[in-house]
Amino acid sequence: MAFPASQTLIQENCHEPQQELEQHHQQQQLPVSAKLASSEDVDNHYGGTPIRFLPLHHVYSATSPCVSASGSSNVVSKKVRARKLTLIDGCLDDIRHVYEHHQCEDEKKVEEEERLPKSEPHADSSPQSIRVYSRRQKKKSTSTVENKNSLFYGSMVEKEVKAEPIEDEGFVGDVLVGFPNKKRRVGCSELIKLGVDSSVLSRLNGPRLRESRFQYNLNSRKSVVKKKKQNSSVNHKNQDDWQAKKWFQLAFDGVNPMVYWPLDDVWYSGSISGYNTESNQHKVKYEDGDEEELILSVEQIKFHISGEEMQSLNLTGKRSMDDDDPDYSLLMGLAASVDESRELEPGDIIWAKLTGHAMWPAVIMDGSLSDRKGLNRCSGGRSVPVQFFGTHDFARLPYNPNVANNFLVTIRIQVKQIKSFVKGLFSCFHLKCKSSRFLRSLKEAKMYLSEQILPKSMLSMQRVSVDVQTVESNETAIRDDDLSNPNVPSKFSSDNSFSERHPILPNGYLSISIKWKDLDRCNVCHMDEEYENNLFLQCDKCRMMVHVRCYGEESVDGGLWLCKLCRVGAPEFTPPCQLCPVTGGAMKPTTDGHWAHLACAIWIPETCLSDIKRMEPIDGLSRINKDRWKLVCSICNVPWGACIQLEDEDRLHLMSLDEDEEEQCIRLLSFCKKHRQPSNDRPIMDEGNGTDSCQRANYIPPINDSGCARCEPYDYSSRRGRKEPAAASAKRLFLENRPYLVGAYCLFDSSTQTSAKDKLIIGTKFSSAIRNGSSNDEALPSIFSMADKYRCMRETFRKRLAFGKSRIHGFGIFAKQPHKAGDMVIEYTGEVVRPPVADRREHLIYNSLVGAGTYMFRINDERVIDATRAGSIAHLINHSCEPNCYSRFITVSGEEHIIIFAKRDIGQWEELTYDYRFFSIDEQLSCYCGSQRCRGVVNDIEAEEQAAKRCVPRSELIDWRGD
Numbered sequence: 004m005a006f007p008a009s010q011t012l013i014q015e016n017c018h019e020p021q022q023e024l025e026q027h028h029q030q031q032q033l034p035v036s037a038k039l040a041s042s043e044d045v046d047n048h049y050g051g052t053p054i055r056f057l058p059l060h061h062v063y064s065a066t067s068p069c070v071s072a073s074g075s076s077n078v079v080s081k082k083v084r085a086r087k088l089t090l091i092d093g094c095l096d097d098i099r100h101v102y103e104h105h106q107c108e109d110e111k112k113v114e115e116e117e118r119l120p121k122s123e124p125h126a127d128s129s130p131q132s133i134r135v136y137s138r139r140q141k142k143k144s145t146s147t148v149e150n151k152n153s154l155f156y157g158s159m160v161e162k163e164v165k166a167e168p169i170e171d172e173g174f175v176g177d178v179l180v181g182f183p184n185k186k187r188r189v190g191c192s193e194l195i196k197l198g199v200d201s202s203v204l205s206r207l208n209g210p211r212l213r214e215s216r217f218q219y220n221l222n223s224r225k226s227v228v229k230k231k232k233q234n235s236s237v238n239h240k241n242q243d244d245w246q247a248k249k250w251f252q253l254a255f256d257g258v259n260p261m262v263y264w265p266l267d268d269v270w271y272s273g274s275i276s277g278y279n280t281e282s283n284q285h286k287v288k289y290e291d292g293d294e295e296e297l298i299l300s301v302e303q304i305k306f307h308i309s310g311e312e313m314q315s316l317n318l319t320g321k322r323s324m325d326d327d328d329p330d331y332s333l334l335m336g337l338a339a340s341v342d343e344s345r346e347l348e349p350g351d352i353i354w355a356k357l358t359g360h361a362m363w364p365a366v367i368m369d370g371s372l373s374d375r376k377g378l379n380r381c382s383g384g385r386s387v388p389v390q391f392f393g394t395h396d397f398a399r400l401p402y403n404p405n406v407a408n409n410f411l412v413t414i415r416i417q418v419k420q421i422k423s424f425v426k427g428l429f430s431c432f433h434l435k436c437k438s439s440r441f442l443r444s445l446k447e448a449k450m451y452l453s454e455q456i457l458p459k460s461m462l463s464m465q466r467v468s469v470d471v472q473t474v475e476s477n478e479t480a481i482r483d484d485d486l487s488n489p490n491v492p493s494k495f496s497s498d499n500s501f502s503e504r505h506p507i508l509p510n511g512y513l514s515i516s517i518k519w520k521d522l523d524r525c526n527v528c529h530m531d532e533e534y535e536n537n538l539f540l541q542c543d544k545c546r547m548m549v550h551v552r553c554y555g556e557e558s559v560d561g562g563l564w565l566c567k568l569c570r571v572g573a574p575e576f577t578p579p580c581q582l583c584p585v586t587g588g589a590m591k592p593t594t595d596g597h598w599a600h601l602a603c604a605i606w607i608p609e610t611c612l613s614d615i616k617r618m619e620p621i622d623g624l625s626r627i628n629k630d631r632w633k634l635v636c637s638i639c640n641v642p643w644g645a646c647i648q649l650e651d652e653d654r655l656h657l658m659s660l661d662e663d664e665e666e667q668c669i670r671l672l673s674f675c676k677k678h679r680q681p682s683n684d685r686p687i688m689d690e691g692n693g694t695d696s697c698q699r700a701n702y703i704p705p706i707n708d709s710g711c712a713r714c715e716p717y718d719y720s721s722r723r724g725r726k727e728p729a730a731a732s733a734k735r736l737f738l739e740n741r742p743y744l745v746g747a748y749c750l751f752d753s754s755t756q757t758s759a760k761d762k763l764i765i766g767t768k769f770s771s772a773i774r775n776g777s778s779n780d781e782a783l784p785s786i787f788s789m790a791d792k793y794r795c796m797r798e799t800f801r802k803r804l805a806f807g808k809s810r811i812h813g814f815g816i817f818a819k820q821p822h823k824a825g826d827m828v829i830e831y832t833g834e835v836v837r838p839p840v841a842d843r844r845e846h847l848i849y850n851s852l853v854g855a856g857t858y859m860f861r862i863n864d865e866r867v868i869d870a871t872r873a874g875s876i877a878h879l880i881n882h883s884c885e886p887n888c889y890s891r892f893i894t895v896s897g898e899e900h901i902i903i904f905a906k907r908d909i910g911q912w913e914e915l916t917y918d919y920r921f922f923s924i925d926e927q928l929s930c931y932c933g934s935q936r937c938r939g940v941v942n943d944i945e946a947e948e949q950a951a952k953r954c955v956p957r958s959e960l961i962d963w964r965g966d
């Protein structure tokens with residue numbers, strides 16, 4: 004029995020049926036499931052794909068964060084295990100009856116009533132439109148590669164490699180694997196246990212890669228070919244594929260598998276025992292003896308199966324390595340064949356860590372190519388030049404005629420940031436990132452291991468390096484290469500188009516364009532909190548985010564706001580920053596008619612802001628110490644611009660201010676952890692006490708001994724005399740009263756319900772984009788006010804978003820369309836109730852009824868959002884410690900809304916996440932976000948620690964008895 008496919012159980016802003024439904028649930032002792040609430044959002048607009056729903060007996064109660072309205076805790080989540088519901092005969096009809104009876108009298112209702120036949124069961128009348136999810140009890144995943152006809156869901160490697168070191172069991176030649184404090188050999192059977200295909204191992208008997216290491220530079224292309232032939236045994240792999248068992252990603256016509264996630268977080272192993280051609284269902288027999296018939300297209304599965312077996316079972320599929328999922332078995336096997344016992348040498352494949360990225364496969368380059376000059380150069384032996392697989396222009400760097408031998412084509416990585424490739428695989432580095440460029444890097448790494456060939460683009464990187472030595476102009480060199488392919492993703496990339504369209508560029512300049520990931524933080528101070536007296540502003544054109552005061556604005560009225568570079572009268576093309584090679588960001592004019600980043604100006608000791616209220620123009624560039632220009636940035640490695648260095652306490656006395664700048668200038672010093680002194684008795688340099696300015700002119704920045712590029716602001720609170728808390732930790736305290744978190748509510752004001760179409764100017768690109776449900780930048784003009792964006796978002800979110808089974812937890816929200824960083828994704832809505840009401844609902848209704856937490860959180864002392872029974876699907880968005888969204892209050896027409904914004908570009912079918920910043924001193928909620936930077940708990944540890952520090956045990960308090 005099932006609901007009509009397109010039936011919506013709960014609609015946003017439709018109170019009456021909600022209440023009825025709730026009552027009904029209460030009578031029936033059934034939970035109100037968030038999943039049911041969102042069925043409309045999922046598939047109403049899902050391009051012809053049948054609308055999905057869950058039969059009630061397969062619905063589980065959900066866990067969710069809820070609110071404690073009392074005390075200091077903003078949000079208290081109760082993690083209660085999912086519970087299968089008991090199906091009560093006839094309840095589905097009753098619920099549908101209730102729903103139909105009370106469905107709102109709006110156009111949606113009319114549409115749906117027209118669409119839905121009222122007789123039942125719909126499953127019979129239109130079986131195509133029904134998808135039923137099967138949910139199974141969790142079972143322990145047992146896996147053996149050897150098991151014939153085994154059907155595995157997911158990667159065994161992922162499950163197994165977390166295990167402690169396994170005892171030796173037979174060897175694969177000289178393979179050494181290092182575990183903490185221990186190097187040891189890895190046996191065949193162990194590799195098999197770790198998911199390495201035995202057929203792969205049998206092919207690894209040839210010479211070790213080290214012995215036949217290929218010289219990867221240009222001059223040795225011939226040897227590449229030769230070696231390739233020598234390794235033909237590996238290349239015969241494809242012929243063996245048909246017989247050998249491999250990981251396959253199955254494809255099913257007409258279904259996008261990303262929508263269908265496993266309901267449970269465990270993978271079940273079993274085998275396919277049959278196929279029903281009539282029903283298109285496969286019979287699956289699980290290892291525990293259970294059997295069920297499945298429409299495989301609604302499952303996310305991987306098969307460990309041979310091509311022949313696939314054919315006999317009528318399965319179609321493709322080799323995952325050729326698609327987006329690397330063949331980990333082979334990769335592991337190939338990597339295991341590398342002799343790990345020797346020193347690192349050029350040509351070695353390794354894992355390297357670049358700040359802000361997952362451990363990434365890379366190859367060690369010849370150090371002589373990338374020797375560099377500058378005060379901060381890494382001392383010999385402590386760092387190695389590497390080139391990354393999959394993202395070749397990480398390291399495309401400019402030629403600077405002022406600095407000898409600076410033709411960098413690689414990134415230097417500290418040795419401690421490098422891990423052996425085999426060990427990295429054993430530590431599951433290959434499973435830690437799912438981005439396409441990471442998968443591509445694995446694929447290239449595999450190619451390098453098996454065929455000893457670097458991708459063409461990496462080779463051409465080296466060609467560039469050679470070219471750069473012989474040409475005078477860096478621009479020429481860069482244009483010569485073929486790396487400007489915009490399809491090659493990167494963190495830092497040289498922006499050729501920038502150079503080409505910019506007529507006058509400083510000598511030796513090459514821009515570095517950064518994909519600003521942190522749209523949710525101020526581009527000047529880099530803090531992600533908002534203050535009452537320093538609100539966030541987002542440029543309605545370029546979407547850059549700044550604090551009002553950090554950027555030097557007067558006030559914010561919620562209307563259209565453009566940053567300096569997007570306003571009328573700004574330079575036609577983004578000007579280069581005079582102080583660094585990074586393009587874009589929060590820039591201001593300099594007193595000498597150029598432009599520079601505010602952040603650069605603030606951090607470089609010699610520069611200052613002429614008017615600190617307006618935060619412009621930037622002055623003092625001519626005073627920058629000449630040695631500072633020679634420094635090479637240890638983050639981007641570009642020897643262009645002026646760098647700051649970590650400060651040494653002893654140097655402080657040398658720093659001073661010109662007397663006449665006393666009132667105006669801002670000075671910041673950066674200290675490494677070692678030298679930072681949090682005490683207040685440190686002399687405050689900002690104040691300017693008139694010490695000899697000549698000394699500053701002679702100041703030579705010290706050598707950066709530690710090589711640490713991470714700086715912490717010194718005496719942050721004295722900046723601009725601001726009132727708000729200074730250090731991040733102090734700011735966190737602020738959050739306690741103003742949760743940044745999950746929030747959201749909608750007052751259901753009729754004014755916000757008016758169709759956005761009505762309010763838009765007919766005929767604009769914008770309105771047509773809305774009608775088409777497009778959020779594409781191509782389709783939209785680039786400037787909208789918040790109000791316009793808000794209306795567009797409301798009009799289109801159903802077309803853009805879907806909910807589905809999440810890999811993180813229960814259900815989650817997925818992007819049906821790609822989103823751009825800064826896009827308004829969805830509004831978090833629900834019922835706004837007072838804390839006592841929320842408390843009562845939670846304790847008297849939801850807890851006993853649902854057996855799980857509720858979808859509530861506190862906005863402040865007066866308001867709590869209850870999204871359990873009303874609201875959009877935003878409440879299903881899961882938490883991640885490395886999220887792709889963030890939440891933010893905005894005001895539209897005087898009304899507050901909580902909006903989920905895209906923090907970065909979001910690909911199609913990506914799950915939306917944001918950082919809950921869950922605050923609870925008492926409760927720890929384990930996090931399963933799986934991100935590289937997962938802190939292990941959903942809790943906002945920092946805020947909790949700060950709050951805990953402020954509390955003193957009762958025993959330590961002394962009662963005051965007057966006088």
Ligand SMILES: C[S@@+](CC[C@H](N)C(=O)[O-])C[C@H]1O[C@@H](n2cnc3c(N)ncnc32)[C@H](O)[C@@H]1O
Nearest residue numbers: 065066067068812813814879881882930931932
């Ligand atoms: C608002 S619900 C999110 C939707 C939820 N997945 C569901 O199906 O109902 C929040 C709850 O999801 C779970 N959750 C969300 N993100 C999580 C994460 N990263 N790790 C563990 N649990 C998470 C927690 O139990 C939390 O209380």
